[in-house]
Amino acid sequence: MNWTQSINKGLKKVSVGIALAISITGVVQSAELGEPEKEELKFGFIKLTDMAPIAIAYENGYFEDEGLYVTIESQANWKVLLNGVIDGSLDGAHMLAGQPIAATMGYGTKANIITPFSMDLNGNAITVSNDTWKKMKPNIPKMADGRPVHPIKADSLKPVIEEYKEAGKPFKMGMVFPVSTHNYELRYWLAAGGIHPGYYAPHKGDTSGQIDAEALLSVTPPPQMPSTMEAGTIEGYCVGEPWNQQAVFKNIGVPVVTDYEIWKNNPEKVFGITEAFATKYPNTTIRLTRALIRAAKWLDDNNNGNRPAAVKILSQSNYVGADYEVIANSMTGTFEYEKGDKRAVPDFNVFFRYNATYPYYSDAIWYLTQMRRWGQISEDKSDQWYKDLAAKVYRPDIYEKAAKSLIADKIISASEFPDFAKETGYKPPQQHFIDDIFYDGSKPNAYLEKFAIGLKKGDKL
Numbered sequence: 001m002n003w004t005q006s007i008n009k010g011l012k013k014v015s016v017g018i019a020l021a022i023s024i025t026g027v028v029q030s031a032e033l034g035e036p037e038k039e040e041l042k043f044g045f046i047k048l049t050d051m052a053p054i055a056i057a058y059e060n061g062y063f064e065d066e067g068l069y070v071t072i073e074s075q076a077n078w079k080v081l082l083n084g085v086i087d088g089s090l091d092g093a094h095m096l097a098g099q100p101i102a103a104t105m106g107y108g109t110k111a112n113i114i115t116p117f118s119m120d121l122n123g124n125a126i127t128v129s130n131d132t133w134k135k136m137k138p139n140i141p142k143m144a145d146g147r148p149v150h151p152i153k154a155d156s157l158k159p160v161i162e163e164y165k166e167a168g169k170p171f172k173m174g175m176v177f178p179v180s181t182h183n184y185e186l187r188y189w190l191a192a193g194g195i196h197p198g199y200y201a202p203h204k205g206d207t208s209g210q211i212d213a214e215a216l217l218s219v220t221p222p223p224q225m226p227s228t229m230e231a232g233t234i235e236g237y238c239v240g241e242p243w244n245q246q247a248v249f250k251n252i253g254v255p256v257v258t259d260y261e262i263w264k265n266n267p268e269k270v271f272g273i274t275e276a277f278a279t280k281y282p283n284t285t286i287r288l289t290r291a292l293i294r295a296a297k298w299l300d301d302n303n304n305g306n307r308p309a310a311v312k313i314l315s316q317s318n319y320v321g322a323d324y325e326v327i328a329n330s331m332t333g334t335f336e337y338e339k340g341d342k343r344a345v346p347d348f349n350v351f352f353r354y355n356a357t358y359p360y361y362s363d364a365i366w367y368l369t370q371m372r373r374w375g376q377i378s379e380d381k382s383d384q385w386y387k388d389l390a391a392k393v394y395r396p397d398i399y400e401k402a403a404k405s406l407i408a409d410k411i412i413s414a415s416e417f418p419d420f421a422k423e424t425g426y427k428p429p430q431q432h433f434i435d436d437i438f439y440d441g442s443k444p445n446a447y448l449e450k451f452a453i454g455l456k457k458g459d460k461l
Helices: 003-022 029-033 049-059 078-087 098-105 130-139 158-166 181-192 222-230 245-249 275-280 282-304 307-314 324-331 361-373 383-393 396-408 444-448
Strands: 040-045 069-074 092-096 113-118 124-129 172-175 199-201 206-211 216-219 236-240 253-258 269-274 334-336 342-344
Touching: 029 282, 029 396, 040 049, 040 078, 049 069, 049 092, 049 269, 049 282, 049 307, 049 324, 078 092, 078 098, 078 113, 078 269, 092 098, 098 113, 098 181, 098 269, 098 361, 098 383, 113 275, 113 282, 113 383, 113 396, 124 130, 124 181, 124 222, 130 158, 130 253, 172 181, 172 222, 181 216, 181 236, 181 361, 206 216, 222 236, 222 245, 245 253, 245 324, 245 334, 253 334, 269 275, 269 282, 275 282, 282 307, 282 396, 307 324, 324 334, 361 383, 361 444, 383 444
Parallel strands: 040 069, 040 092, 172 216, 172 236
Antiparallel strands: 092 269, 113 269, 124 236, 124 253, 199 206, 334 342
């Protein structure tokens, strides 16, 4: 801790003491939470724009408001990040939504990871190389003013993949991690267009995810996506921003569909900590959740009016490190598909509205259904199994304590949060998917039966 932080830390303790001393009746405001048990924290992130709540909580002083003195460090990849949280070298991190679920389940590394905070909705896209786009474009059924009508479905890619197959060449695409949103969104989009993305068979030692695949998916770290495609190693990829817009700026590829178009207002990243951390440091956990909620709200305030300031912060080399213009292309409410085809997409990145920060059980269950669909869960599980695992990992109880304290402190109004008295943790059945299939998180097995491609009840590789 440096000299300035030491002074701030002392002042923070004095202010908390004053708050306690002057409160004789009623709610003791945030001081009621108690002082943080651990004040010095280190958080990890990957260089993506959806790490923004962590950066803003730091830059706007929200962590310090909670008596937390935070160091933020970028990580080489998602595996390194997860291992850092597990071994304690990181106290928490910006995580793929599937990471805490998979770790708790024991897929890959076994560890009890929880999330009290969902970081954002949407924010990803699928990009293809210029050559693939040139071959896809004639297959797109609708055009308006010379531009494709969105959403573009994978049906238009299917003839391209068949051409590769006839030539004896594999069609390769990149995603960021086997349990990433990107993997499941890319698979969802491909399968909705009749293209098999392949199965996993971990019980047989096969974690390639390429069994029966018509498109071969493999892991590429997010910042390396554009250069890997430019080198011809992959023909396309699914990634978060700014690495789709980077392909447009470099004129090496075309984003063909956003995840908003695959699943409207889908949950994306989460903030992950170990269950042991939350148990040992309950006040610290609630306070860091408060800071992140405030940051998320600031990011969406004034109809995204704070986004240009956020982009300036994110463009710094210690955060995302991409050019301001590249990050702004999606963060400020627009998205560019083909070069010059820039469209208004105000909800491309959502950080707070639509209850984006609430960790819904049904969000966790959706990821679990996709793990089962593609074989990462090898055998059938009961609906109750899905619900129990979701409740172990996603922790709306912690979120609710943080939110209620912010309401009590008159920092955020109750109307901007879910109605906690009625909240079940399950969203109403969702219908805005690219294949028009409804998703009801309370009935995971019935949901799995609806897909033409994917494992169903009784199926085992």
